[in-house]
Amino acid sequence: MKLKVLFASVLSSALLLTSCSDAWLEEVKIDQNRPSDVPMNVLLPAAQASYGLMQGDVLPRLTSIFVQQMTGNDRQSLAHNRYAQIGEGDFDSPWGLAYSGGMYDLQLIMDKATEKEAYAYRGIAKIMTAMYLGVLTDHFGDIPYSEALQGAGQLKPAYDSQADIYAAIATLLQGGVADLATPSALSPGSDDLIHGGDLSAWATTATALGARYLNHLSKTSLYNPADVIAACQAALQGNVGAGLAHESSTNQNPWHQFTVIDRDGYIVQTGTMFDMMVAANDPRESIYRGDSASGYLYLPFYGAATAELPFITEHEVLFILAEAQLASGDASGARASLEAAIQSNMDYLGVDAAASAAYIAALSATTDLELIMNEKYVAMYTHVEAWTDWRRTGFPAISAPADANLSAIPRRMPYPEGEYLYNSANVPMPLSATPDEKFGASSTYRLWWDAN
Numbered sequence: 001m002k003l004k005v006l007f008a009s010v011l012s013s014a015l016l017l018t019s020c021s022d023a024w025l026e027e028v029k030i031d032q033n034r035p036s037d038v039p040m041n042v043l044l045p046a047a048q049a050s051y052g053l054m055q056g057d058v059l060p061r062l063t064s065i066f067v068q069q070m071t072g073n074d075r076q077s078l079a080h081n082r083y084a085q086i087g088e089g090d091f092d093s094p095w096g097l098a099y100s101g102g103m104y105d106l107q108l109i110m111d112k113a114t115e116k117e118a119y120a121y122r123g124i125a126k127i128m129t130a131m132y133l134g135v136l137t138d139h140f141g142d143i144p145y146s147e148a149l150q151g152a153g154q155l156k157p158a159y160d161s162q163a164d165i166y167a168a169i170a171t172l173l174q175g176g177v178a179d180l181a182t183p184s185a186l187s188p189g190s191d192d193l194i195h196g197g198d199l200s201a202w203a204t205t206a207t208a209l210g211a212r213y214l215n216h217l218s219k220t221s222l223y224n225p226a227d228v229i230a231a232c233q234a235a236l237q238g239n240v241g242a243g244l245a246h247e248s249s250t251n252q253n254p255w256h257q258f259t260v261i262d263r264d265g266y267i268v269q270t271g272t273m274f275d276m277m278v279a280a281n282d283p284r285e286s287i288y289r290g291d292s293a294s295g296y297l298y299l300p301f302y303g304a305a306t307a308e309l310p311f312i313t314e315h316e317v318l319f320i321l322a323e324a325q326l327a328s329g330d331a332s333g334a335r336a337s338l339e340a341a342i343q344s345n346m347d348y349l350g351v352d353a354a355a356s357a358a359y360i361a362a363l364s365a366t367t368d369l370e371l372i373m374n375e376k377y378v379a380m381y382t383h384v385e386a387w388t389d390w391r392r393t394g395f396p397a398i399s400a401p402a403d404a405n406l407s408a409i410p411r412r413m414p415y416p417e418g419e420y421l422y423n424s425a426n427v428p429m430p431l432s433a434t435p436d437e438k439f440g441a442s443s444t445y446r447l448w449w450d451a452n
Contacts, residue, residue, distance in 0.1 A: 040112050040121050041191040043105040047128060048193045049251070050102035052244040054094045055135050055384060056254040056309045059413075061267065062086065063387035066410050067377070068272035068398050073297075077266035083439065084405040088417035088431075095136075095416040099148060103132050107149040118186035120199055123179030127206045130172040131311065134213060137165040138388050139413045141447045142428045156423045162448035169213055173206045180206075194242055194311070204238030208312050211235055212385070215320045218327070218392050219452050228324035232317050240314040248305040255303035255382065269296040272398055273378060280362070283355035284346070288381055301349060302382045310383065315345035319376040326369060335367040338375065345379040370395050391450050411440030412447055 064070040065080050072080040079085035106125040113122035136143050145168055147157035160168070180199045188197040195201040211231035217223040246253045252261070259267060269289030274296075277285045289296045301307065318341030326334035339360050346356035364371055373395035380386040390396065391411050400409050420431050429438065429445050436442040443451070 038108070040109050040116075040118065040186070041188065043109050043112075044121065044124065044188055044191050045193050047102040047105040047109070047125075048244060050097045050105070051128060051132060051311075052309050053254060054097040054102065054132070055311065056244075057258070058090060058094055059135070059139060060382055060384050061258065062090075062413075063384050064382060065267070065271075067386050067390050067396075069274075069377075069381055069386060071268050071270045072266065073268040074266045075263075077263070082401055082404045083410055083435075086414075086439075088414050088420060091140075091413055091416040092418045094139075095418065098132050098136055099144070103129055104149050104151070106132075113186075116185055118184055119179040119182040120184035120187040120197075123176040123182075123199070124188065124192065124202055126172045126176035126179060127202060127209070130169045130176070130206075130209060133165055133169050133172070134209070135384065137162050137169075138216070138384070138447070140415060141412055141445065144423075144426070156426060158426050159428050166213060166217075166449075170210065173210050177203050177206050193244060200238065201242070204235055204240055205242040205312060207231060207238075208235035208240050208242075208317050211317055211320050212312065215324065216388060216392065216449055218323075220449050223327075225324040225327040229321060229328065232321035232324065235317050236314070236321075240312065240317050241310075242312050243308040243310040245308050246306050252305045253303060253307045253309060255299050255309075256305045256307065259298050259303050260305075265295075265297055267297075269299065272396065273381065276374065276396070277378060280359070282378065283351050283359060284349055284378065287349050287351070299382065313344075313348060315341045315348060315379050316376075316383075316385065318344055319372065319379065322372050323369070323376075326367065326372060331367055334372065338367060338372055339363075341379065342375055369393060370397075391447075405435065406439055406441040407436050408441040411450055412438075412445065414438035 061070075061077075062080060065072050065077070066083075072078045076085045106129045109125040110122050110129075113119065113125065133143070133145060141162050142159045143162075143165060144157035145160045145165060147154050150157070180203050187199070190196060192198075195205070208231075211228055214224075214228045214231055246256075274285065274289065276282075277288075287301050288299065290298060290300045299307075318337050322334045322337035322341060325331075325337055342360055342363075343356055346359070363375075373389055373393045376389060377386055377396050380389070390398070390409075398409065400406065414433075415427050415429055419427050424431070433445065434442070437444045440446050440450070
């Protein structure tokens, strides 16, 4: 009985103390694996790694099949050839990597950087946010932004129109460059996985991205080739090139993870693009897919475990320049830029100089949009931009397979399943939309810049 009374007395005293203060619990409440505040030099590489997975995983695998740079060979990838077994749930991953991952981290960086006058960090965060928005809007159209990235403060953000997203991209890129030029109390170093803290390289990347998104407007009344040419020329004053390097042990290239580690044999490197390359005796063919003994299952260059995942390259900017010069009426300038673009891509891949020269010499003498875009199609292998280029220009001239599940090649992606579960009132496409509508085979939900 005395023991029970003593225990009750101690318990009552403890309850009395805790009713006044819970300070004694603070150490117990702290989870070292879930810190409440994370510094910018930890947030930045996390946001960059998330971007690499968003751009380099699910989306390019599907779009490379859509534009016939690759062929689905087994399981769901085989069905993807005819646009089947692709559902809303397939897009929760890239959407989540952006909204609850990288873009949220970048917003935290911008908030912290403003408070600390760390304008270098803020500039990079703005440019990377533009990169995220660009990939998302070019796959899904209207997306949340102005009400997004507020955490628990706004769990059901409205969607912004794609035209407004493009305006936001331009503002972010311009603001990012301005921030990079402002004296900064703190600057990134090795925590910047893309440029290692080189702010000049980031400014060049922003300018090159600006050229890309101006060029995406080629089917709209807003397109001005002079603006595109100026952006390209400005970018080419620096060393254009941004990507994410990988390590073989802890951080492998996403193409390698899929084609070698996780889904060996699901995709093969055959299709319209390789037929074109074989017919043209293109020296890049074996670099892209190895030899027939491998079954063309792997990507020796872009899919090596440690291969860099390219975000934007010099050859892409040169192809954009060639297209804009042709649109402006400068055919000779377009030809020079086209040949420079092919040479830049050959150099990037390590093609022998003599083989590069022979290939360029054998090109058609007629410099038209089809030649430029067909060459860019080959050079942009594995990159989501190849799908955007086809939607803008119609080149290369490809068509849906006879057994396709849709009436035409997909021109957009359906919204993720998670959005219909948790933000359905704002999703601008009903879940009941037809497959042709969800994938843009019909015109009802085409992207803003792809409407005509």
